[in-house]
């Protein structure tokens with residue numbers, strides 16, 4: 001992987017962040033006093049019950065929302081608006097159906113008037129995710145896994161310093177999922193961005209991340225942090241990972257019968 005594509009990763013801080021949504025006459029509390037420091041280049045996975053506030057936390061990091069209390073900052077500067085250095089990839093690939101794969105990847109640079117300068121980078125992003133021969137295909141001609149890889153290429157072409165992944169592999173079959181997990185680690189190692197991955201899959205979190213954060217039911221508070229030191233590539237039968245998996249599942253309220 002050419003090294004010139006490496007980025008300067010963003011350090012991210014949540015400082016006593018609480019957030020909620022106005023629903024009619026009341027405010028629904030969603031995050032409660034979350035303090036979390038993520039180092040530049042770190043890969044962090046977020047786990048927690050459905051509806052607890054994980055996507056909300058990513059939206060705050062992306063600058064799509066501003067917290068009701070506390071502060072979210074990137075390299076010490078408050079995050080108050082979206083920016084091309086912080087990119088969110090959703091569970092559904094959300095590609096523009098009327099554009100080709102290449103057209104989708106070009107969308108960000110084009111919107112910033114940088115397309116002429118970035119053409120080589122578009123090719124490189126397609127190659128990074130193994131879609132170099134599908135540039136002229138339309139989204140409806142792709143498999144679910146290919147669409148998700150196209151969405152990741154569309155994010156990577158902007159050289160994000162922070163990549164926010166909201167269950168990007170959630171809807172894929174298990175084989176495609178295993179391959180894309182390996183791809184994500186490879187891309188993260190090659191490009192050096194900071195990564196935050198929301199997942200419901202404890203094993204996926206432990207296979208990919210440097211640190212796994214477990215949240216309570218809504219309003220989300222941090223209930224457990226696990227540091228994963230095993231080098232990549234990791235093995236799912238690594239006894240250290242199996243022990244961490246049991247501890248996380250117990251805290252999620254899942255009892256193992258094996």
Ligand SMILES: Nc1ncnc2c1ncn2[C@@H]1O[C@H](COP(=O)(O)OP(=O)(O)OP(=O)(O)O)[C@@H](O)[C@H]1O
Nearest residue numbers: 021022023030049050051052053054055056057218
């Ligand atoms: N724009 C909004 N307006 C009102 N309530 C919202 C809004 N967005 C999210 N919520 C509520 O905030 C809570 C947290 O939502 P969020 O999407 O952050 O959860 P999540 O942890 O990502 O859940 P899941 O695992 O199911 O994706 C939910 O109760 C949801 O209904």
Ligand SMILES: [Mg+2]
Nearest residue numbers: 054055056166
């Ligand atoms: Mg969510």
